Every structure is written in C-alpha cells, then in structure tokens.
Amino acid sequence: MDRQNRVGSKFGGGGVSSAQQSERERKERLKKLALESIDLAKDPYLVKNHLGSYECKLCLTLHRDEANYLAHTQGKKHQQGLGRRAYLDKLKEQQQQQASSTITQTTSTSTILPSRPKLRIGRPAYQVFKSRDADTNQRCLSFELHYPELGDEWQPRHRFMSAFEQKIDRPPDRRYQYLLFAAGDYETVAFRIPNEPLDKDHEKFVTHWDGVSKKFTLTLHFQEPSVSFSRS
Known part of the structure; x- marks a missing residue:
C-alpha cells in the first residue's frame, strides 16, 4: 500500500500508518465488499425512515446511508444480535415442533379408540x-x-x-x-x-x-x- 505523501514521511518512502488509519481503511474495504455482495432489499432488519436515514431494527441504531449500515452489520454488536436472534428462533421452532407432536399424538390416540355403536333393542x-x-x-x-x-x-x-x-x-x-x-x-x-x-x-x-x-x-x-x- 502506498504510504508516501504522508505527513512526516520523505518522498519515495513509505510512511508508517497509524492503527486508527488502518481501522478506517479496513472499514472502507468492508463497505465496498458488502455493497458488492449483499442485497439490502432482502435484509429483514433494514428500514428506511421518513427522514431518509436507515435504521437497524435488530440493534435499534440509526445510520446516514447504506454504506454506513453495511459497516454496522459487520460489527460486533450486530453479529451478537444475529446470534441471539438465531438462538431464539431455533428455540421457538423447537417449542412449536413439540406442541405439534403433542397434538398429533393426542389426535392419533383419539382416532385409534373405536367409537361405540349405538345399541338398538330391535323391532317391537x-x-x-x-x-x-x-x-x-x-x-x-x-x-x-x-x-x-x-x-x-x-x-x-x-x-x-x-x-x-x-x-x-x-x-x-x-x-x-x-x-x-x-x-x-x-x-x-x-x-x-x-x-x-x-x-x-x-x-x-x-x-x-x-x-x-x-x-x-x-x-x-x-x-x-x-x-x-x-x-x-
């Protein structure tokens, strides 16, 4: 990476970038990569409000544009939120399956039991x-x-x-x-x-x-x- 033209560096020499600058560059790379690979129309947590800003329904955060929102999705807070949501969805699905299995077993048991035919005395x-x-x-x-x-x-x-x-x-x-x-x-x-x-x-x-x-x-x-x- 070209480090020349940095303050305090000689022409033709590669200056040493700070950790803050490296972090900004990393985020910019992630934004570009996300914009190219992620379809925001399919993101269930992205909402555009009446002011033109973007909101994350999962983390309840506000973002100025799509690139900023995409950078947020790569962060620790959003990833942890996705993990919690996936765990809760899986737990809910298991509970629904157990309830459905209980209903099925109850229905099967009731259908196995033969109904008693009405007894007729006969002709008078x-x-x-x-x-x-x-x-x-x-x-x-x-x-x-x-x-x-x-x-x-x-x-x-x-x-x-x-x-x-x-x-x-x-x-x-x-x-x-x-x-x-x-x-x-x-x-x-x-x-x-x-x-x-x-x-x-x-x-x-x-x-x-x-x-x-x-x-x-x-x-x-x-x-x-x-x-x-x-x-x-």
Whole structure:
C-alpha cells in the first residue's frame, strides 16, 4: 500500500500508518465488499425512515446511508444480535415442533379408540286388527305395538309418509301411504295402508300409551272404501 505523501514521511518512502488509519481503511474495504455482495432489499432488519436515514431494527441504531449500515452489520454488536436472534428462533421452532407432536399424538390416540355403536333393542312386537264401525260401517284399522324395554323417559311417536317420500318400495305407488312408529332405541317400523282420506274426528282417530304395560295403540277410520293393506 502506498504510504508516501504522508505527513512526516520523505518522498519515495513509505510512511508508517497509524492503527486508527488502518481501522478506517479496513472499514472502507468492508463497505465496498458488502455493497458488492449483499442485497439490502432482502435484509429483514433494514428500514428506511421518513427522514431518509436507515435504521437497524435488530440493534435499534440509526445510520446516514447504506454504506454506513453495511459497516454496522459487520460489527460486533450486530453479529451478537444475529446470534441471539438465531438462538431464539431455533428455540421457538423447537417449542412449536413439540406442541405439534403433542397434538398429533393426542389426535392419533383419539382416532385409534373405536367409537361405540349405538345399541338398538330391535323391532317391537305388534298386532294389526281390521274391523268396521258398528254405527257408520267405516273401515277401521287398529295397531298395537309393545315396547317392554322402553325407558320411562320415552313415549312412542307416529307419523304418516307418502309413497314418494319413502325409499324402500320402488317404483312408488301413489295408491298407498305409510304409517311409521318410533320409540327410543327400538327400530322404526312402518305399515303400508291405503292412501285414502282419514276421519280426523277425535273419536275416529285415537292414540293411547300405557306406560305400565308398555303398549302403544293407534286406531284410525277411513272415510272412503279401500283395498287391503300390508306391512312394509
């Protein structure tokens, strides 16, 4: 390195540079090297403020230009900050992996345990009676269903279903409708009856549940003549 033209040195002779001058030259070399090799756009800690200066978010320092910031990144303070940040990031990643592993193990354990199928008691015993009303000669159907194991908190229910709503008899026959009975864990049973108007008078359509004998009775009357019925 040319040391001539220094104060106190002879022409043609290489003067001895001071330690302070050597340090300045070293920093200038580092700045040039950093400017050529480092892409500041990818630096997560460099921020340009509204005054045009540069800030280091890692060390909370202020710098007049990019070269000054790059020199700062080569210093001891910034390098120690990078080391601490890398250690904290690694520790956080390990904690996340442990938490994820715990969740995975919990999920695996819960999926291994088989779910208990809902126990069904079976079909209720039933009887169907056909008759005619002594006064009106209306055709009458009576259904008696027995639920001996039904809990006291349950009571049988019934509903009517059209031929087009059910999925068992195909193709659907509009001449019939279906009467369904359901209660607790017993299987739902359905009876196919003529699709004709029913007499909805309270004496012609009667339901009764006997909680002691566990017997449910439904009696209905048709308004018009009908063909036979069958259980589906």
